[in-house]
Amino acid sequence: MTEHQPTTPAPELALVPGLDQVETPAYVYDLDEARRAHGLLRRMLPQPSRLFYSLKANAHPAIVEALAGLGCSAEVCSSGELAAALEAGVAPDRILYTGPGKRDAEMTEAVKAGVGWFSVDSPAALDQAARTAEAAGVTVRCLLRINDSSPAPGQSLTMTGVASQFGADADWVLSRPGEFAARPGVELAGLHLYMGSNITDEDALVAQFTTAVSTARRITDSLGLDLRLLNLGGGFGAPYARSGPLPLFDGLARRVAGLLDAEFPGWREGGPCVAFESGRFLSGSCGSLLTRVLDVKMSHGRPVVVLESGINHLGGMSGLRRLPPLVPEVRTAVARGHGGGVLRGAIVTGPLCTPLDTWARSLDLPEVRIGDVVEVRNVGAYGLSASLLAFLGHPMPQEVVVDGGRITGISRLDLVRRNSVRLNSGGKE
CATH class of the missing domain: 2.40.37.10 (Lyase, Ornithine Decarboxylase; Chain A, domain 1)
Structure with missing residues (x-):
């Protein structure tokens, strides 16, 4: 990881006309800085790939709209975040709806809105998707979220490799693949592996993506998936409540591309489409x-x-x-x-x-x-x-x-x- 910034940072707030007259307390969001962070992260990810903005970090419509205008898809996990994404102009088919538990009413609302993908965490969640699809007379596309067998290193917030509400254990999926077969009205066409959060070390990121890509290969083969979307998560760290630059991962794109070449040689042509998620890196600074x-x-x-x-x-x-x-x-x-x-x-x-x-x-x-x-x-x-x-x-x-x-x-x-x-x-x- 290199601690430098190749582009001009956002101007000092003191230089913004009229800001000294704003009633406090006030959060101030500089959209130029959000765009700069987006450009920085895109250059550090293997291409081609899709980038989802996680609205849980900040669902302010101006930020969501600015990032969507740069090509970001949206990752949401509630009806409120879904509404925010749609109001900011994100196309429904570019929205991924995640979360370890979804109420039937939320699923129905999202399906009727035309949400493109749903992340599911269990056979019961697949059953729910099937019921919702049948009631709406549509086909629902799903990613199966996987909880890997061991935690990835360098995490400040562990998301996998431990007993968790997130995802289905990899060993469970591999030992009983029939429980995760597609249902009528459900197209199981992707995998979701989010392994850690707020990681600022490039080697730690590569380690988690190495594990994720390897596990995705095994799950794909076991289930016989026609894998169309492989969401490798993110966890890209950023300074919080303190001054400092966004971390740079200069070798990440090359190193992750090598992992994908070895396990999914068609990924450069979209087979599968590879995706990443970020909230804090895109909006934090x-x-x-x-x-x-x-x-x-x-x-x-x-x-x-x-x-x-x-x-x-x-x-x-x-x-x-x-x-x-x-x-x-x-x-x-x-x-x-x-x-x-x-x-x-x-x-x-x-x-x-x-x-x-x-x-x-x-x-x-x-x-x-x-x-x-x-x-x-x-x-x-x-x-x-x-x-x-x-x-x-x-x-x-x-x-x-x-x-x-x-x-x-x-x-x-x-x-x-x-x-x-x-x-x-x-x-x-």
């Missing part, structure tokens, strides 16, 4: 969080900085199991005319009424005062989308879109409670 300082004080001899944003706006999703714990790099974005001192060992918190709302217990950061605006970079992926938005009911941050160095849109998510059934005092409708 395009986003920054701007948040204002609400209070600065001393407590038991330690500086304490209280911000507008806490775990409700950044880093609240414990399910990501980030190791080490999230400690954002806080940079001064807009200061009110004071010097360049440093607060040593500061406790940095949000405004929530819980001691859990802490970004850092001992952080060196620029000396700030009440009213200053600070910036956390590289939070375009799993920033707002992975936060505790409903916790304690504080206002949502604004989301600001910057394109070509200018603000092109400002929006805000809202949580709205709707009564589906209204009961009288006796508990009756």
